[in-house]
Amino acid sequence: MSGNANPFEPPAGGLSLYLHVPFCERKCPYCAFESKVPSEGEKDLWLEMVERELHWWEARIGRPSLATCYIGGGTPTVLSGPEWARLAEMLESHFTFDADAEVTVEANPNSLSADHLLFWREWRTTRVSIGVQSFDDAELAQLGRLHTAARACEAISASLASGFSVNADFMFGLPGQTFRNWARTLSQAAASGIAHISLYQLTIEPGTEWGSMPEDELSDGYLPYRWAQWYLPLKGFGQYEIANFAKYGHESRHNINYWKEGDYLGIGPGASGHIKGWRYKNISGLSRYSGSLKKGASAIASGERLKGSRRASEAAVLALRMKQGIEMEAFAQKYGSDEESRIIKLLEAFPEDLYSVSGNRISLTPKGMRVANRI
Ligand code: SF4
Structure with missing residues (x-):
């Protein structure tokens, strides 16, 4: 860990927590996330180490x-x-929760059970985010997903019936994905009763099973993305961020905190956090992560305090992800007018149809969001 051993004051408020569960039932061939099929005893080990990490932070x-x-x-x-x-129980013993805390859990349709929903309801969960990816069985099989479209529908219905605000993730740009299939998936999503939709373009990540697939085997993402930008708002889902659409009042406060450079702790192997301008990343891999914690050391692999232009650039990039973009007066107050001018100049180098200036605000146009999404 860089800097002093105890560099943080307790956060003033508005803290978020991301907790990473590094296990999956099966590894999807395109997935570069920190996850593996747990072997005997690994879930217990992870829980024990999360407890240690929480103590370290406390x-x-x-x-x-x-x-x-x-x-x-x-x-x-x-x-x-x-x-x-x-x-x-661990989380309750290391934190208090705001009365209106937003608590999201991710769910896979294949392993989500009635017991999960019951427990989450009785605990303090408010949102369930389901990795649906597609409502087309052939696409789901191609992606190596364990669930069917019917199972995804059941997971959505059961989560809604339990009273949660529900998000579903979908993927576009799959090899051979037709526009017709994508439009059908979005139409089914919009009619399913969920309040939030996240869209991700499939990318080829090195080190994954599909890592050597030529990029040109993927279908072009332009039309599916632009279709979603046109179609979902018609169905009541406003685009509030490059990859996210929500019904009014159902935007993810947790993610908005990331894009507004808020403070958040990242707990678990490979998790990232940000406290007052200091970004850190935890050690990846359960055995190396637990090795460090067992020695009484922290789980942090690296940390960096961004300053000056780099911090201003990062803030601008994050703000531009959101529909509201950059509020320039506040930006200048925080980072200085030189940084404000620099960011404006950088944006002016792009074609005019990619960004818009309205009063004191600079934001990406829908087309600009597509370009940013591709980058
Ligand atoms: S895509 Fe999701 S379900 Fe598949 S391996 Fe990665 S984290 Fe697990």
């Missing part, structure tokens, strides 16, 4: 109140009922 920042909490992965629904109970 010794430094106390027991802050969480405005948002996001338990993602990997596949959090590979955890059994008793494992969820243990995890929730």
